[in-house]
Amino acid sequence: MRRPWFIAGLAALCMAVGVPAHAWAATPGTTAQRTVTTAALPVVDMEAVILAAQIDPRRADNTLTPGAKNSVLAVEQALQARNLLNAQWVDGYFGTTTITAYAAYQRSLGYSGLDANGLPGTTSLTKLGENRYTVVNTISPGAKVQRDGYVVNTRTQAMLAEAQRLLGYTLVLDQGSYNPGGDPTSAGTHDGGGVVDIAVTGMTAAKRTDVARALRQVGFAAWVRNPSQGDWPWHIHAVAISDTDLSSQAQHQAGDYYLGMNGLANRGPDDGPRIPIKTWEQYQRGQ
Template identity: 60%
Template sequence: MLKKVTALTALALFSLGVAAPANATQNATLAALPVANMEAVLKAAQIDPRRPDSALTPGAKDSVLLVEQALAAKSLLATQYVDGHFGTTTITAYATYQRSLGYTGIDASGLPGPSSLQQLGTSRYTVGNVVSAGAKVNYRGGLMNARTKAMLVAAEGLLGSSLSITQGSYNPGGVDASAGTHDGGGALDISVSGMSAATRTTVTRNLRLVGFAAWIRTPAQGFAYHIHAIALSDPDQSSGAQHQAGDYYLGQNGLAGRGADDGPAVSPKRTWEEYQRS
């Protein structure tokens, strides 16, 4: 018998009552399951809790429904909230599921990570377009994950110059004014020392182009001048960073008052993965 049997062949053999190799049967089962797009789920989990209504994130409904149906099957989400909108109730339900797996802190924020998303989907769905934060590394004077470093390197490539980090990621209890956004991954504060106003804007625009929600913070806002950047769809985001990412998508400035976005416009707003495919 051939060493490799496709999922289609396995299904055909099964219908004839002929036993197929275990791995082929497993592949056939997986092939029959729907796919939850992790990129779409993460985008909805950032944006939907910040919406003033229950509108859906474009392109995310089918994948979010798979996640919500799985949460409902575990009695963690009432069926009335199985609607494709990854709002605060779904965030709470997902956080409860994460805690049931033994996760704590940032790992139980309600933002889906690859491991919990795959475990939740067992026998219900498979996960596609997986987003991984990667290992923690030090770069340009700050701690960050490998995905954030790759994004920063790409932005520096567009700029043709290097940047300096004044506050990195995974810094619980860090700068008070940061309000917890740096507790998890994907959060950077970037020095603007010696930059002109035009250069600060150029840096911010290039950060946005590669997938950061980025803003110039100013003394008028209560900060020393710096650029604050959140890596969109980083699965290690703190709740504060998650909210800022959602606000960025919704045209806001990421501050507590949720004012209008005061940064350079880029269109479309893309994640790192979307930038790489563009």
């Protein structure tokens, strides 16, 4: 049987080390049991991190992407813990320095090329957060599939199918994704996933605008391109925002779209239909 002085002393010890006294309480005939509580790990919202990784490097200032600060901070702290990011850059801003640090982390995992371009994927983001944070709202581009003789991923395919449903007619590609060096005029935007060009042969100006609008509704950064802008025919260029297979050049276009630009090298004003910007995941949640 425990003596009163023993119980009192144990309670005092518990208070001294910050353990609730009731966690050690015992009843007659039983052994005192310790209640162990584990603090919940921080949560990293992958959707917010990916948005910040596209937009922040394209900003002229250090404005944070709304809703992303805490998630980006957790990622940056994990990079700092691996000596990949200096403490001064742990600020919730996923700028070029954080992109470079994340790319170094991806290379440390054995990734190369487009898989080590600094844009987090679900696997690398989750591994970086082991025992540090949990990942929610994950994004996956899915498997590669064929469409109109070109390669796209299943996320892009689903987005195109929904845009077609909104329009009421079929869209035909004249360039797909995962096409490194396939078209020099594309400046690398089609090297990775999530980027397509839509054929507009026979479309009126109004119909071209309608297509661009529908593509934007479902989560593409989309613009009508004309021959006066570059060495290409009329077409619609579309970048699936937050596709984690985007090439660096396509990431820049998505970021510029959020900042009201045209996605071209001149970074001119957006010349497409202006609607509230949404990712594919945000669009789906709104249906």
